Amino acid sequence: MYLETFETIRQALAAATGIEHPPLADGGAHADFASTIAFDLAKELKRPPVQIAVELAETLAGDSSLQTIRIETRGPYINFHTGDDFVRGTLSQAILPGYGNLPVKPERIVLEHTSANPNGPLHVGHIRNTIIGDTLVRSFRKAGYPVEVQYYVNDMGRQIAIVVWGFTHLDSAPRESEKGDHHVARVYIAANREMEADPAIVSEVDRFMQKVEKGDAETVSLFRKVVSECLDGFRETLSLLHARHDRFVWESDFIRNGDTSRVIDRLKRQDECHQDGTLWIDLSAAGIEKEYVLRRSDGTTVYAARDLAYHIWKGRNFDRVIDVLGADHKLIGSQLIATLKLLGERTPEIVHFEFVSLPEGSMSTRAGKFISADELIEEVTRRAFDEVSARRKDLDEEARWAIARSVAIAAIRYDIVKISPEKSTVFDWKEALDFERQSGPYIQYAHARACSILGKAGEFEPAFTLSMESEIALAKHIAKFPWVLANSVRDLRPHLIATYARELADLFNVFYQFEPVLKSEGETKNSRLTLVLATKNTLKEALETLGIEALATM
């Protein structure tokens, strides 16, 4: 109802003023919708905006498409108030499964996220990428787009060569029940220590890199083995976080299939391409002064070259290419885009997020300075179990663990997604372990409360007569869900969904506090039950878009 009503008013405003895109916004505390168009016209008509607003309001009142909308002016502002039909329309949509789904679109999207180097477990910085990426994937799918999710496996970088050196030169047996990614990290950290002590090892690592690029079978299989071991660990962690990739794309494939040398050959024909030892691209025309090196003087390619091949492949197979990358990739992201433009290829839309650091400083896999996602999940789950156990003595242990696991992921995902990606953050255990307001569990709890009421109510006849302030406010917020989803997808900003879901839970809790449902009667009871069902459904859809389970009980 929100999107439709918004459009109706916008068109009426356009018709009344002749302005093609009249300003119209959410009315906030003042109204359902509001326009400041009188300010714009005041300058043009050289008349006071208040007068213009009054006249415009009169014209709009005569518009047949706005019959159910109350129009008033407040000084120069024109405010629009929706009526009963808006609430009725909203609730009848919101009680249906899949509420918020937007029309199916033909554009196919490939979205790449996480793509951490397989040299150690995912840590609390990496999962910011995962959670932003996965929430975007879910949002896009709900918004009607077919999406393929890819993980780009950097399987031939220097870090992996270091790991391989460690596996072949150090005591590298896995420990009892050690996850593959943690095992790889241990060897990687040890190998780095050895390298610091003996710089001669660097040339041995270089040899591994040359051999893998040439396709030396034994070396390739060594690389594959350690990378696979690490990826198995990643998959386990990602699955705990409810993030799923459709495809893992291996970087080395773009060497083997010739795509990398093909893109370099194409670039050689460009004036911007220079070969003086290294092969590099001059992107100064795009405002980038840094040389974009694609090939080393020893003839091996660098990451950037393979990344170009990967992006060309994505661009040719999909209509939109979206990458979620850390802010440290901003420069190379713009270099990548500038080079793809040079070649006339499709360019990616890149969502950058800022770093997560620890109170003692930035994280480093090499130095072993990080909090792994696995540790985080384990600790938060333990705390959630204590919390559930304290509240639900009626449940057996297995049931409590099940709720705790779900609550823990809700807490983690929400804690991360609620912050705008452009803010750098310092990881804080206290916040990670907070299950109260502005948390994932808080929203899950509102959903569980709604489920509880509906479970006790049994069958009922939908009704739409709402009159209390908290009822109307809740219904009007439910109306905004498709609009918020559309904005989130348009701006590539998943945290809008997080904010929305929290506000919805807030409004439901206020309604819950003041208006009894099961103890009310007749039309009022059915209307409140309808409102509770609509809320439950919207909370569920919003939570699932955030990758959080909508628990029926907790």
Place this chain on the structure above:
RNA sequence: GGGCUUGUGGCUUAGCCAGGAUAGAGCGCCGGGCUUCUAACCCGGAUGUCGGGGGUUCGAAUCCCUCCAGGCCCGCCA
């Protein structure tokens, strides 16, 4: 040094791109509310030079300039 980015009550933050009506929340603090649909809840109170300064505008947290502070980047790493 250059580039990008962030700076909003004690702490965490929304709002900024597409400028408008008293700057929203949460934590913490103070005071209330469970024989009532799950208190992971709700209500009330105190707390703000929206980093500083200048500018544009009828109007600036929002746009521009400048300064200050934090983060990130500036590899033949990825």
